[in-house]
Amino acid sequence: MDIQISHLTKNYGSVRALDDVSLTIKGGMYGLLGPNGAGKSTLMKILATLLPPTSGSVTIGAYDLVKQPGEVRQNLGYLPQDFGFYRSLNAYQTLDYIATMKNIPANQRKAQIERLLEQVNLTKDARRRVGGYSGGMRQRLGIAQALMGDPALLIVDEPTAGLDPEERIRFRNLLARLSGDRTVLLSTHIVADIEASCVGVAVINQGKLVFNGTPDELVARAKGLVWQIDAAPQEWEQLEQHYSIISSRSASGSGLQVRLIAAENPFGRGVPAEASLEDGYMAVMSSIHAPASRGIKEASYA
Ligand SMILES: Nc1ncnc2c1ncn2[C@@H]1O[C@H](COP(=O)(O)OP(=O)(O)OP(=O)(O)O)[C@@H](O)[C@H]1O
Ligand SMILES: [Mg+2]
Structure with missing residues (x-):
């Protein structure tokens, strides 16, 4: 199901949370x-029809978000960033409650709930209180409630925040599986979540769309801009002032090995490094462009 966002702006009083996003x-x-x-959450709440846009338009599938919110809602599932569960209910009861809210006919409820529990791998824990669940289990239950009614569009707002690496990978794989036959829109600040399975990625900063393309295209934004440099501790301040630092670790002796984004070779002694998705994200965020894209022929390595 395609989403078409056109010149979308959202103000909260004097705060402009989204600024002309297409x-x-x-x-x-x-x-x-x-x-x-x-x-991110503002955009997702608007798409989920929970928040009206200030201006601009959105169509989801064949429906206009503002004029046909009921039809849009019928086709979407949403997991908010701060989804609250009733801790004393178990997973089965939670889904039964949601099914009632969503008007799923009583004679279909049991089969649908059992299928959803199976899908998110919670069948054997279905009768345990949600209050005792791990973060990952809770997020999987959150996905199950969003999948109720088999929506063509699934919107999940930062579902992997706070999960340990193992749960995060498991959750990511679940989303990837679900995206096989539907659109899944996932917000995150964990770049690795995107790397694994997204066909497209959008980056927003201060309400503005600053990148839209494939993960490979995001990586390409950092091509020729990533450097590794061995630095003395006293050089740190200067590096931090002038460049976008990706990472640093202590090297042999008292030195530091620093990875950074720069349009030119830092201190003339950097070693070019291969760009990653995270580098691409940092390049876009720091709005540093390769010399080539400023009209000069190639990024040259001294
Ligand atoms: N209800 C509100 N009233 C006023 N300002 C708000 C409201 N909700 C969000 N904002 C502001 O709008 C901007 C965007 O917030 P939003 O929650 O959409 O960001 P986000 O990308 O989801 O951030 P995070 O990664 O922290 O979840 C922020 O400046 C925030 O303070
Ligand atoms: Mg948010």
Whole structure:
């Protein structure tokens, strides 16, 4: 199910949370990246019809979000960033409650709940209180409630935050599986979540769309801009002032090995490094462009 977002703006009083965002999202898994306060949740709440846009338009499938919110809702499942569970209910009761809210006919409820529990691998824990669940189990239950009614569009807002690496990978795989026959829009600030399985990625910063393309295209944004440099501790401040630092670790002796983004070779003694998705994200966020894209022929390695 395609989403077409056109010149979308959202103000909260004097705060502009989304600023003229235009974006088309097609089937499969689509990632939405951006720092805290970028506007990710605002965009998702608007798409989920829970928040009216200030201006602009959105169509989801054949429906206009503002004019036909009921039809849009019929086709979407949403897992909010701060989904609250009733801790004293078990998973089965939670889903039964949601099914009632969503008007799933009583004679279909049991079969649907059992299928969903199976899908998110919670069948054997279905009768345990949700209050005793791990973070990952809770998020999987959150996905199950969003999948109720088999929506063509699934919107999940930062579902992997706070999960341990193993749960995160398991959850990511679940989303990837679900995106086989529906559109999944996933927001995160964990770049690795996108790398694994997204067909497209959008980056927003301060309410503005700053990148939209494939993960490979995001990686390409950092090509020729990633450097590794061995630095003395006293050089750190200067590096931090002038460049976007990706990582650093102590090297032999008292030195540091620093990975950074820069348009030119840092201190003339950097060694070019291969770009990753995280580098691409940092390049977009720091709005550093390769010399080539400024009209100069090639990024040259001194
Ligand atoms: N109900 C609200 N009233 C006023 N301002 C709000 C409201 N909700 C969000 N904002 C502001 O809008 C901007 C975007 O917030 P939003 O929650 O959409 O960001 P986000 O990208 O989801 O951030 P995070 O990664 O922290 O979840 C922020 O400046 C935030 O403070
Ligand atoms: Mg958010």
